[in-house]
Amino acid sequence: MHYSKRTLQAGASILGLAITVGFGVFGWIAYEPELSRIPPPDRASIPPALIRKGEQLATVGDCIVCHTADDGPALAGSRPLTTPFGTLYSNNITPDPETGIGNWSADAFRRAMKEGVARDGSHLYPALPYEHFTRVTDADLDAIYAFLMSREPVKESAPPNELLPGLGFRPLLAGWKLLFLRHEATVSEPMESSEWNRGKYLVDGLAHCGGCHTPRNILGGEKWADEFAGGVAEGWNAPPLDASNPSADRWNVDTLQAYLKTGTAKGHSTAAGPMGPVTEGLSRLNDADVRAIAVYINTTIHSGTTPSSTVTPPAIAGLPDARTNLFDGACGGCHEPSAPMGRQGRPLLSETSDMNAKDPRNAVQAVLQGIRDPSSDAPFMPSFADNLTDRQIADLLAYGRSRFTTQPPWPPLEDTVRDIRKENAQ
């Protein structure tokens, strides 16, 4: 086709106009005003009751986990968070005026949590899960603000983020928010108990469970339609919190409450990988709120489509026959049903979601990384990365799957183990 010069010129003008308008609209969307600095609130004027309330809410939100570097001062940031888009470093949320949020007003704090905008008007990366925090009430945000302002100010600036080229341009986040940030409060269900509603409010908002337990799309936003269908966090699968969870029919309010509060529950495996620090944090949460969360999750985990695979522990009756293979020497000391762990009520392999899941990822990670007690850094389960080869780990997992579950076997795992091992090394 042949276009006349005039047509091309007109086309160019229209395109130019569209781009300018587009930028303008975009700029209008992306622009957020700076909120004035305030002097840091006087510590002594903050009511202790508000601090206590805020501390509990901050515990639900688990601010301290992301906003504290390994061996770093609490809440002073600089923790690296690896995402598919690169590495982000968390901000300092102590009340230091220069490097923290000491100059932030309560309004600024609320805006950050609900809209993902910093005091100076810049957009925050959704590593801060503001699409969840947007549901938190203003009163609760004020309590968290009070708690944070009562912490010790620490001078600590985060290193610059290391993102894929182009993603460092913060106004792009406005676009992301357009797509994924829905300003809505959690709605109470009148037919449900107040405990259930409290649980939903916490889960949807501060606890941001969906942040790990809901799958994400390519832009990194949660797929709301598939809420709680399962996700990935730091190389581990965050199991579904809907009925597709293989252990769904064996979870109830009591076991969920025990699991959240202590990291262990009869008949289920210990909180592992990134869930360890979550339960360590929740160990400080009052029982009523832990139970509320458990009540709500108990509903979600029993709702939805029929489960794809359920855990049916095979009966282990009488004396097990003697087995001569790797399992006895490497695993049996803890994982034989007669082992002290089993006799003392710790989970049998047959009862774990990991061994029963379709995806062997978590089982592989447990063997490669071990499972740590987050409060003491001592191992619940040691890592086998250095004493067992990929092939041996694959064989052991296949053995465990066949001996302890009634699930169909996993595909050969040697390559999977090798790949995950490489992934962990990065």
Added chain:
Amino acid sequence: MSAITRRSFLAASGIAVAFALARPARAQLAGGGEGGAGPAIVNADLPGSLKSWPYLDAWIQLDQNGKATVFTGKAELGQGIRTALTQVAAEELDLPPSKVTLVTVDTLRTPDEGLTAGSHSMQDSGTAIRNAAANVRMLLLAKAAATLGVAEADVATKGNGTIVAADGRSLGYGEIAAAVSLHVEALPNAPLRQKGQFRTMGFNLPRLDIPAKTTGGEAFIQDMRLPGMLHARVIRGPSIGTRLKLPPDSEIEAMDGVVKFVRNGDFAAVVSRREWDAVKLMRRLQALPYTAANEPLPSGGVAETLKALPARDIVILDTSTPTADPKHSVSQSFTRNWISHGSIGPSCALAWLQDDQLTIWTHSQGTFDVRRVAAELLNRPIETIRAIHVEGAGCYGQNGADDVAAEAALIAASMPGKPIRLQWMREQEFGWEPLGPGMVTEVDAAIDAGDRIVKWNYDVWSNPHNNRPVGAGGVLVGNEVAQSFPIPEGKPIPMPEGDGSRNSNPLYDLPNTHVIYHFIKDMPIRVSALRSLGAHLNVFSIESMFDELALKAGVDPLDMRLAHMADDRARSVMLTASEAFGWKTRKKTSPLQGFGMAFARYKNLGAYCAVFMEITVERDTGRLTVRRVQADVDCGEVVSPDGVHNQVEGAIIQSLSWCTREASGNDGTLRTAFDWSTYPILRFRDVPEKIAVTVQQQPGKPFLGVAECGQGPASAALANALADATGVRFTHMPITAEKVRAAIVTL
């Protein structure tokens, strides 16, 4: 010569006992009063264990090459006693340590000095060996002088195994020893070598056991290998008192790898040729159902549990003096939970019945009692049993060692000619060993307008700590066999040593003191001695109270203590440590930083120890960092300065672990601590950043054992530093990070 002499010697001492003068026993008991009655006193004028074994050749023998073999009734537990006693002997014999071989407790070869416990080894054995060696040196000098035809003043030992006369002629110890009989009683005042002459004592002799331990040498009972040795595992339920429902013997005997299945009543053990086979068999059998223990485990807290039990009140102190009126009062209750010994190496024993002689190798602190227990359990004449101590992992009191020794003996007795090695598993150690008793104290004190303490009411509740087996009823297998032996009733250790009452009598000068020990004989949880016994909680309580009273008075904690302490040695350790620490100029430079101190004289008879500590607290986690610890110790004459440092550093770290982490829980039927994940102890990240220990020079003063002097002061200093840092007084151990965090949220 030795075997026959030893037996006749033992028989002879038996006769001597029958004619022993009815003199009152010295106030201090051998082994600190733990275990049984201890060896009888034959000659009360002699120092240390010489009073029970006055003959020199019971302690020292010299061979023709001038080499000395020294016998002690004490055991090396990792506290360095083997090296320290070698130093003592070498010093007084004036021999180089390389020419001295120390034989530790062996019922066939060494004196019975009761238990190695109560920090008594230096007092009992060190003193005996020192004086025996001095006697021997005296005899050698006299003989040398006579042989050379010179006056005794003209001969001297040279430190290399020779005696030289003024005119230069010399004789080796070997030559002289041949002509001297050491089968003579010690004289009480043989001249001792003095500090200025010391060649070995007071110096840091490298520990004799460390080279093997750092290079894979044979160093522990677990390393012993006997020819044709078989491996045994005891088969028990997961927690004390549980009973497995085992199939008939024939079914078990048919399993792969079983050489023998030993069953007697509720006791069961498998014996295999290979150790791993025994472990696998044990696992298979432990998969079977079990019945719960007869008595449920207590479900309440320490205070609730103990105070609900009947108690016998024992008055420890009751003094009254008219004083001014009280102005400020402080009332507090303190508790410590049941805690595990937590030995890194689970208990182990070997036993071998050869031609009617049963030999037991054990790491029990009461090796002579192991023999008595086996004799009663197996109904064998005691002369047919020999028990030999071989070092195990640190035990810190009565762990599973005595149980395992008795079990190995029983298994060996059923398999004549076969050496048996029995090893407890980690979970068996946690599930069945006796725990350190939980205790509670209540203190009610007051100061007058002049900041003097005028009221001191102190109550302590505790089970007996001394349940060390002296007969078959004291070990698990004794309660399990078909013809079982009843668990003996626990008795308190009388003061001045005390058990639950240990250190409940403050060393401070207090005009009105009323201290009652509520002795509780019913033991809902199996308990026995754990390092420092009641001193841990009693010192914790007393020293916490002193700080609280100082706070009320507005007085510095150190000044408060000094104002009430006349004992010069006590004052000296407190002042020395405080100066090295910089107590007077201490200044807080960051929030949640605290300084604390504590002092105690172990049992008011033993070593003096003052501990000063600086800590910081992480507000949002409650995690403590101990920045530095400064301790000073007075242990009388110092044998090995580095040995003292090592013991006290270790005591401080262990005490911090007890204080901040440890409690053995239960769920009503089972002990819930079965491995290190359910019973976490201090790891490297939480160890103090700096620990410094200084030792007072006290030449000529009696030896005082240091093994347990740090437990009480370290925990107390921590609690005091925490109170200083946070303004919160923590009184219930363990003081976990979560407890601290929850208490300081709004600070």
Added chain:
Amino acid sequence: MTTSITVNGKRHQVDSDTDTPLLYVLRNDLELNGAKYGCGLGQCGACTVHIDGKAVFSCLTPLGAIGERSVRTIEGLGSVDAPGVLQKAFQDEQAAQCGYCIAGMIMRAQTLLDKIPNPSDDEIRDHLQPNLCRCGTHARILRAVRRASDVMAGVAR
């Protein structure tokens, strides 16, 4: 059946079952005392040895898993007459009370010094975290590792 393994540079034929943990093979078949039974659960580190230069729990490594990889125990670091740098440092610092944990500590520390010859105090503590000591010898153990690293760096003897 016999299994061939290389321990401290020497080839051994072991006739224990292949599921036997390396710990028992070392102690019973090869009569090496260094690696110790502390828990059998991978929680205390008393059994620590090296496989291809990495610190592992020998109580959880079956004989059949070793294959051609090389095993090193404390006996492979030196002897009483010719102690290795770390062993000598532990002796010079008198870094032991009962000493049961020490062989495991030395093996664990060795892998740190193999990787980072001059570690910081925090790095040493972090690295030794998997190993337990109940007697409280930690301060001396840290000093011994520091001392060994100073010797390796040539700043101490």
